[in-house]
Amino acid sequence: MQDITLVLNTAEKRVQFALFRAGSMLCAEDWLAQRGGTELLAPALRHACARLGFTPAAIGRIACVAGPGNFTGLRIGLTTASALARAVHARQAGINYLQCLAANAPAREGEEVLVLTNARQGLAYGARFRADEAGLPVPMGRTFLLPLPPLPEGFLPGSPAFVLGSAVNSNLECLRQALPASTRILTGDAAIPTPASLAAMERTIRWELEDQSDIPPLYMRDCDAVENLDAIARAQGRTPEIAHQELKRLTHASLTLVED
Template identity: 30%
Template sequence: MSVLLALDTSTTAVTVAVHDGTRTLAERSTLDARRHTEILAPSIRQVAIDADVTPADLDAVAVGVGPGPFTGLRVGIVTAATLGHTLGIPVTGVCSLDAIAHEVLVAGGPADFLVASDARRKEVYWARYAIVEGRAVRQGEPAVAKPADLPQELRGLPTAGRGPVLYPDLFATPLDVLDVSAGALASFATIEQRAGREPLPVRPLYLRQPDAMPAAARKPVLP
C-alpha cells in the first residue's frame, strides 16, 4: 500500500485527504476563503487520525498548484513542500482545475465541458476538457479572463467550478462540482503516476500578479 497525502488551497475550500493508492481513506474539506493558514494544519492532523496513519506512514504528497489567488494558493504549496522535505518523501504538483475535471469524470459528467473557478477581480480561471479514453483531458493551458470575454461557445458548455454560481447569467449549464476535492486530486495524481505521465512542478500557477505588490522604491528628496 502506498499512502498519499493530498491537499489543495486554491479555491474557497481547504481540502485534505489520505489515499492508499486505491481509495480515499479520509477526507476533510472546509469552506473558508480567508482562513487557509488556520484551517490547513488541523485538517491534516484530523485526516491522519481518521485514516489511522502517522507522518511516518506517508509515501508521497500531492498538492494543487492552482491556478488560484496568491495568498491561499501559497499556503498549501509551502505546507506540502515543507512536509516533503521534513519527511524525505516526494511532492508532486497537480493543476487544481484538472482535479475538478477528474471529479466531473468520476461523476459521469459530459464528454465536453468547462471548469471555471473564482479568480476574484470579477474574473475566472478556466480550462476546457474533453473525455478521451476514460480521462478528462485538458484542451490547452489554464487561463484567466472576465467571464463575459469568453466566447459564447465556451460559456455554453456544461461548467464545473464556482463560475456558474458567481455568474449564472453567463454560464448556462452548471455542473454540481464546485471546488477541488482532495480525494479526487489524490485519485487523479495516482492514475497519472501509474500511467507514467510527468507531474507538474511544485510551483504556483498564479497566471497574474498578486493583489498586494511591494511598493516601488522612492527617489531621494535630497541630492
C-alpha cells in the same frame, strides 16, 4: 513503510485533504477557510494520521493543487507540501485545480467540459477539457484568464457538454445567454472538488517520474499586494519605484540555509 498518499487542495475558499493507501481512501477532510482556517491544515493532518494509527512519516507521496487560485491559499498548500516532503522524504507532484473540477462533471468519452473559476477584479480562470475513455478530463490547451462578464464574443468555437466552477455560480445569467442550449450548467457543490475527483487526479500522476522537488505554483496573476503596490508605497511615504526595487530584491534573493 511509506505507503500513504496525501492529496491537498487550498486553491479557493476551502481547505481539503485526503489520505490514501493502495488506492483506497482512508479519510478526507474539508472546511471553509475563513480567517485562520488554513492555519488548521497542519494540525488537522497530524490528528488525522494519529486517528488512523500512523505518523506523518508514513506519507511517501504528496499531490498538491498548484493552481490557479487564491494566491495566499496556494502558498499555504504548497508550503505545507514542501515542508512535509522535506521532513519525511516524500515525493511531490502538482495537480491543476481546474482539471480537478472538470472531474466533477459526468462527462462521457469525447464530451467537452469548460471550467471557469473566479480570479477577482472581473476576471476568471478558464480551461477546456475532453473526457477520455474512462471519463477523466484531458486538457485541451492551456489554462487562461478572461474577462467575465460578459463572455467574450467568439470565445466558444465548439459546444461544451458541461460548464462548472465558482465563476459559473456568480455569472449564471450571463453564461445562460452565451452558452448553447445543449450545455449543462453545473452549479452549487459542483464548484468544489470532491474527494473522488481529487483521487482521480492523483491516479493520473506518474509517480516514478517525481521526486522531492518543490511543486512549481501555477500563478495566472499577481497577488493583490503586488497589484496595489504603488498605493501601498505612497501610503507608507515611499516612492513606488523604490518599493518595486525592494520587492524585486526580496523575491530574487538567494536563500541561505543555516544548519545546527
